[in-house]
Amino acid sequence: MTRVNTADLAFGLFLMAVAAVALYLIADLPMGSTSRMGPGYVPRALAVMIALIGAFIAGRALVAAGEAFPDIAWRPILLVGAAVGLFGLLLPRLGLAATAFIVVLIAGSASKDMRWKELVMIAVLLSAFAVLLFVKALGLPMPIWPVS
Incomplete structure (x- = not known):
């Protein structure tokens, strides 16, 4: 049985949390459209991309063999x-x-x-x-x- 890669899981969850905070903070900014971008368009797109990368890393951590989480210095x-x-x-x-x-x-x-x-x-x-x-x-x- 494979163990969960806890370091990658923690990093993926961290990225998703950062993206969630960013999405919360920019919720009031108007999105606009692709042809007429508002001030919230790029920050929202970046936050979604960060969330997707975090989800990918966390998902991969669940199926990959891992090591124990390293001690924190x-x-x-x-x-x-x-x-x-x-x-x-x-x-x-x-x-x-x-x-x-x-x-x-x-x-x-x-x-x-x-x-x-x-x-x-x-x-x-x-x-x-x-x-x-x-x-x-x-x-x-x-x-x-x-x-x-």
Whole structure:
């Protein structure tokens, strides 16, 4: 007897859930017609395609032999998620240079084989690159250093 491929089943169900949320959120947008598309036409078509792909993956998971669902690596999920959230919180207060440095340190520490010396060097380089790209080259109005 074949086991259910739980990883594919979970991913297929996830895609169908994302499509359902998208369809709910765009329910008020007018669809229009093929010749005169409304603002809801393309998002609805994409949501339906995502739902169909999810249904296909979930259906295939029920007939294919599978492996046990892998253990979830919580450390990378939590640290990278925290880094993203901290970027939004720290940028207005600390400026781009310090925020980018801190965020790279936090996200980089998600790896088990991380080396602090290399991570600090990468954080300095990425912080400088972010300032040069976003503030200097693109002229985005964001503080580079902490606002007093």
